[in-house]
Amino acid sequence: xxxxxxxxxxxxxxxxxxxxxxxxxxxxxxxxxxxxxxxxxxxxxxxxxxxxxxxxxxxxxxxxxxxxxxxxxxxxxxxxxxxxxxxxxxxxxxxxxxxxxxxxxxxxxxxxxxxxxxxxxxxxxxxxxxxxxxxxxxxxxxxxxxxxxxxxxxxxxxxxxxxxxxxxxxxxxxxxxxxxx
Amino acid sequence: xxxxxxxxxxxxxxxxxxxxxxxxxxxxxxxxxxxxxxxxxxxxxxxxxxxxxxxxxxxxxxxxxxxxxxxxxxxxxxxxxxxxxxxxxxxxxxxxxxxxxxxxxxxxxxxxxxxxxxxxxxxxxxxxxxxxxxxxxxxxxxxxxxxxxxxxxxxxxxxxxxxxxxxxxxxxxxxxxxxxxxxxxxxxxxxxxxxxxxxxxxxxxxxxxxxxxxxxxxxxxxxxxxxxxxxxxxxxxxxxxxxxxxxxxxxxxxxxxxxxxxxxxxxxxxxxxxxxxxxxxxxxxxxxxxxxxxxxxxxxxxxxxxxxxxxxxxxxxxxxxxxxxxxxxxxxxxxxxxxxxxxxxxxxxxxxxxxxxxxxxxxxxxxxxxxxxxxxxxxxxxxxxxxxxxxxxxxxxxxxxxxxxxxxxxxxxxxxxxxxxxxxxxxxxxxxxxxxxxxxxxxxxxxxxxxxxxxxxxxxxxxxxxxxxxxxxxxxxxxxxxxxxxxxxxxxxxxxxxxxxxxxxxxxxxxxxxxxxxxxxxxxxxxxxxxxxxxxxxxxxxxxxxxxxxxxxxxxxxxxxxxxxxxxxxxxxxxxxxxxxxxxxxxxxxxxxxxxxxxxxxxxxxxxxxxxxxxxxxxxxxxxxxxxxxxxxxxxxxxxxxxxxxxxxxxxxxxxxxxxxxxxxxxxxxxxxxxxxxxxxxxxxxxxxxxxxxxxxxxxxxxxxxxxx
Numbered sequence: 025x026x027x028x029x030x031x032x033x034x035x036x037x038x039x040x041x042x043x044x045x046x047x048x049x050x051x052x053x054x055x056x057x058x059x060x061x062x063x064x065x066x067x068x069x070x071x072x073x074x075x076x077x078x079x080x081x082x083x084x085x086x087x088x089x090x091x092x093x094x095x096x097x098x099x100x101x102x103x104x105x106x107x108x109x110x111x112x113x114x115x116x117x118x119x120x121x122x123x124x125x126x127x128x129x130x131x132x133x134x135x136x137x138x139x140x141x142x143x144x145x146x147x148x149x150x151x152x153x154x155x156x157x158x159x160x161x162x163x164x165x166x167x168x169x170x171x172x173x174x175x176x177x178x179x180x181x182x183x184x185x186x187x188x189x190x191x192x193x194x195x196x197x198x199x200x201x202x203x204x205x
Numbered sequence: 206x207x208x209x210x211x212x213x214x215x216x217x218x219x220x221x222x223x224x225x226x227x228x229x230x231x232x233x234x235x236x237x238x239x240x241x242x243x244x245x246x247x248x249x250x251x252x253x254x255x256x257x258x259x260x261x262x263x264x265x266x267x268x269x270x271x272x273x274x275x276x277x278x279x280x281x282x283x284x285x286x287x288x289x290x291x292x293x294x295x296x297x298x299x300x301x302x303x304x305x306x307x308x309x310x311x312x313x314x315x316x317x318x319x320x321x322x323x324x325x326x327x328x329x330x331x332x333x334x335x336x337x338x339x340x341x342x343x344x345x346x347x348x349x350x351x352x353x354x355x356x357x358x359x360x361x362x363x364x365x366x367x368x369x370x371x372x373x374x375x376x377x378x379x380x381x382x383x384x385x386x387x388x389x390x391x392x393x394x395x396x397x398x399x400x401x402x403x404x405x406x407x408x409x410x411x412x413x414x415x416x417x418x419x420x421x422x423x424x425x426x427x428x429x430x431x432x433x434x435x436x437x438x439x440x441x442x443x444x445x446x447x448x449x450x451x452x453x454x455x456x457x458x459x460x461x462x463x464x465x466x467x468x469x470x471x472x473x474x475x476x477x478x479x480x481x482x483x484x485x486x487x488x489x490x491x492x493x494x495x496x497x498x499x500x501x502x503x504x505x506x507x508x509x510x511x512x513x514x515x516x517x518x519x520x521x522x523x524x525x526x527x528x529x530x531x532x533x534x535x536x537x538x539x540x541x542x543x544x545x546x547x548x549x550x551x552x553x554x555x556x557x558x559x560x561x562x563x564x565x566x567x568x569x570x571x572x573x574x575x576x577x578x579x580x581x582x583x584x585x586x587x588x589x590x591x592x593x594x595x596x597x598x599x600x601x602x603x604x605x606x607x608x609x610x611x612x613x614x615x616x617x618x619x620x621x622x623x624x625x626x627x628x629x630x631x632x633x634x635x636x637x638x639x640x641x642x643x644x645x646x647x648x649x650x651x652x653x654x655x656x657x658x659x660x661x662x663x664x665x666x667x668x669x670x671x672x673x674x675x676x677x678x679x680x681x682x683x684x685x686x687x688x689x690x691x692x693x694x695x696x697x698x699x700x701x702x703x704x705x706x707x708x709x710x711x712x713x714x715x716x717x718x719x720x721x722x723x724x725x726x727x728x729x730x731x732x733x734x735x736x737x738x739x740x741x742x743x744x745x746x747x748x749x750x751x752x753x754x755x756x757x758x759x760x761x762x763x764x765x766x767x768x769x770x771x772x773x774x775x776x777x778x779x780x781x782x783x784x785x786x787x788x789x790x791x792x793x794x795x796x797x798x799x800x801x802x803x804x805x806x807x808x809x810x811x812x813x814x815x816x817x818x819x820x821x822x823x824x825x826x827x828x829x830x831x832x833x834x835x836x837x838x839x840x841x842x843x844x845x846x847x848x849x850x851x852x853x854x855x856x857x858x859x860x861x862x863x864x865x866x867x868x869x870x871x872x873x874x875x876x877x878x879x880x881x882x883x884x885x886x887x888x889x890x891x892x893x894x895x896x897x898x899x900x901x902x903x904x905x906x907x908x909x910x911x912x913x914x
Contacts, residue, residue: 047271049284055271056279063276085659089788095272113627113659133297133659139539161485162539172417172438173283173913198276 050088052175053155053168054095060127060151060166061101063192064184070126070149077107081122083141084113084131113137119144130154130164138162149187160202165189169200178202283875283913300632300652300664301393302328302716302730304781306386308411313827313837315868315882317380317424317432317454319408320373324841324864325823327795328390328404328730328779332843332893335900336459337471337500339373340893343390343404344734345775345799345817347846353672353708355393355401358408359492360570361530361548364400366592366611367564369675374471375498375526376408379434379450381420381911384411390779391732392670392712394648395634396617398588402670402710403734410492413438413446413481419914426907429457429470447480458501459900460889467900473498486536493529500524502898523555541575564594580623584634587616594676605682605701611641630654640673643707660720668714671707678740678767679703684755696755697763706769709737724785733776736805738769773804775817789829797821818844818861833872840865848894862890864902878911 061078078101082088096106111122114137122128122141128150130141135156142163145152152165159167160180165187167178177199184191271279296303304326316322320339324331330347332340346353352369355362356376363371386408393401417438424432436450455472477494500522530548537543550566572586593610596603615638622631635649650668657663684698716730745764747753752761777799785791799817822842830836841864848857868882889903 047282047284051271052279052282052284055274058272059276059279095270099272158536170415172415174280175282175284176280194276198280 048091049175051091051095054088054092056168056175056177057092057127057129057153058096058099058101058106059195060153061104061106063195064127064151065190065192066126067149067188071104074103076104078104078127079107079109079125081109081111081125081128082131083111083122083128084133086110087131114141116140116144123148123150125150127151127153130156130159132156138164147187149189151184151187151189165191166199176200296728297659297662297718298630298654298656300630300654300666300716302390302714302732302779304328304388304390304728306388308381308384311380311383312870313825313835314839315837315866315880315884317377317430318373319376319378319380319383319386322386323388323406325793325795325825325839326388326390327728327781327823328777328797328821329388330817330821330843331841333459333902334893335467335898336456336469336902337374338898341371341373341406342817343388344732344777345801345805346403347815347817352675353400353402354404354406355397356406356408357397359410359490359530360407360532360546361528361550362566362568365564365675366400366613366673367594367676369400369672369677372524374500375473375496375524377452377454377473378410378475378477378494379420379436379452381422381434382411382416382436382448382450384409390730391666391714392648392650392668392710394670395619395636395650395668396584398615398617398636398638398648399613399640399646399671399673399707402672402708410479412490413448413479414483416448417446419912422909422911424907424909426457426905428903428905429455430905430907431455444484445480445482447478449476449478451476457905459902461900462891462894464889469501469898469900471498471500488534490532491530494527496526498524498526525553525555527551537575541573543573544571546570546572562594562596564592567591582621584619585617587614588638589614603683604676604680606680609676609680611676613638613640615639615646628656630656640707642674642679642703642705643671646671646673646707662718664714664716666712666714668712670710670712672710673707674705674740674767677701678705684761696759696761697765698755698761699765702767705740705767706738708739708769711735711737726783728781729778730780731776731778733774735772735774737772739771739773740767741770742766743768743770771804773802775799775801775805777817791827793823793825795821795823816847818846820844830869835870837869838865838867843892859891859894862892863887864890876912876914878913880909880911882907882909 057080061080080092080096082092086092092108096108099106109125111118114134122144126149128145130138130152132155134141138154138156138159139162142152146163152159153168154164154166155168156164160178160183163180163183165180165184169176169178177195178201179191179196179199180202181191181196182203271282274282296305306322306325310325311322314322314325318339320331320341321333323329323341328343330340330342332347334340340347340351342348342351342354350368350370354371355364356371357363358376363376365371386406388404388406390404392403393405397405416436417440420434420436420438422432422434424430432452432454434450434452436448438446438448440446451474453472453474456470458470459467461467473496475494475496477492479490479492482489502522528548528550530546532544532546534542534544547569548567550568552564554562568588568590570586570588572584574582574584577583590613591610592613593608595608597607615636617634617636619632619634622633623629624631630653632652632654633650635647638646638648640646648668648670650666652666653664655663679701680703681699681701684696711734713733714730716728718726718728720726743766745766747761747763750760752764754760777797780794780796782794783792784794797820799819799821801816805816820842821844823839825839826837828836843862845858845861848859865886866882866884867886868880870878870880872878883904883906885902885904887904889901891899891901893899
């Protein structure tokens, strides 16, 4: 009887809170991007002031719909408000604007330009994030991967380190670590 | 894979041929054409009946603030993966008329068979011939042989070179584990080789990395349909993923034009696996399946004297199909990648009398892709295929020779040249092949892509492709007793023609894709195809006693022989529109127009097929009524299609018909989902009345319960 009641309760909860069930892929990825702002430390001098925004750039087609804006709306990390900036397809003449981001999400639509983009970001203090296959192997920092119905992370700490970014061990613990030979 | 159905098809051809021959020789009147009486069509129901008020749309999905979750919890969430961004990307830069059916499209359709899914693709004509057979074509030549479309499953060709066509009833699998179906209309021969004349359909299953855990589903329907499937996905060590699955399905009969049970139910069982190993620079996929299918074929009892099918004899045809495939991809550097694929496939047909026939296919393909000078992307590859068959054991001998081992080999070279960075690309390529019956074939193409900005692309292509004659067309040798005049018996025969050449197509295509707004996109394609040397059946009559002798004495009074007799043009346009009306209400629309010149109107339907219907429409609507409730509906409409009798004489039309489906899916909990669907709500209708053994799908309802853990 106890068991039955527990099942009933679980069912009621599940129906009452369907959102507990499944989330859209990009709502989860948006939440991760927010967490990156929390668990990555940028070098001194990145921010002009304590209230300067953390800029998340989206390069290429925006797959988030409104999810990213909703996720970060009204939120700040250590006093830095979060701003979203959208760039179209990669354009060499706008590299300096990309370099002003703290986090750059490189959309799948930029697959063919990825080597060029990572070349342009090398040595800057921008955290590069993408869902393009083998992103860490190519010198990118964080890859959104998928296992079963879950979004997983693959991180290349070496690439982050050479850009003077410090990734918290909490974030590293939940990720697969890429080690270059 | 599954060849043997072909034997059934061979029989059917024979019947068709024989029917035609008798018609001629016995100078019977064409009254027989009356036998296909159109079923009364039910007036179209209003498919908009389910369209919701846009205002009543529930506030999209989760309102939960995911940023409050810990990283561990975030990583543990189940997500609905759409991967549409990836699909769109691959579409935008394609220089051919391509359409991708995603996993989401599959779920929203409520359909259970791969062939039925293809209705949503612009340009495709999907006709259910009977409960266990489909005819699928693009751009004309609709016949149960479908000999001008190439179909691949994870790279493995399921086009049966023996009869020239595809057995769609053997392609069911766990639809949940299909990643996507890429459909390319128009010639694909430069990459895929012969027989990709009117298109290529690539069924791509998911990497086992993303099919982890348990999936179980069970379906019960009002027409005697039952289906159950179980899959388990796991992981060994850090890099090796696998899944194993089993499925059993049982599909009820359609009905005859007079509303009787058509006795064409079927069932199949399959078990299979897929493993994927991902290493730094290598990935290795291994997959295999074992399947047994049992197809009822009721009208097999053809009476040569009355020219009627008695229809009361049900032949159980049992096919067994096994295959094993290995695919290895190695990345040499950022700019170069090579792959090797090898597969083996065996099909056995086990007819009721246990006389079996066997078909084996062995195939190996090598491919290498690299960047050259920054502005060339070069792909080259080679292929070897051996198809061996053994027909020495059937009831009646069909082929001379009864056993054959046929090799096809060749290579291709393709270069995508960037003319203007991010704007203009030119792709040129050619495939050279040596085929068993026609020797060397070459299939070149040139394609131009212009992308003025990230929202618009324009492409144009010219290509040549071939369809090589099938073993039936070359080697068949079948005759049947016709009538006796005094002491002499006369025969009608179907005789192969070893002098056939390939059918050729030269195709001119243009296309335009645009994103009008972020939620509205349009894809338009136009084509003009010239066909040469199309193989059709010739009926030759002899005065009694003057025809060639048959192998058992007596002589032919009629003989049917294939020849490269026809040619002509088919042209058309295909439009696809996708519109996200709101965040939760999405629609898709496809329209096809086909035209053809008069010589294509009289193509015999035995080998070549019917001319295409002038108009085809498809519309789909998907509404997320609540975050756990989804409503879907679709409507597919096909214009009237001319019917030719086996001698190529136009005898009427298949009336236009519509297929209306409507259903909902309710996600009761995180793991459990219930779907209820009404299918063919317009009622019973014939889709392929020109084909033998055709029957009509009827309205049905099914419920499906699915668990994912």
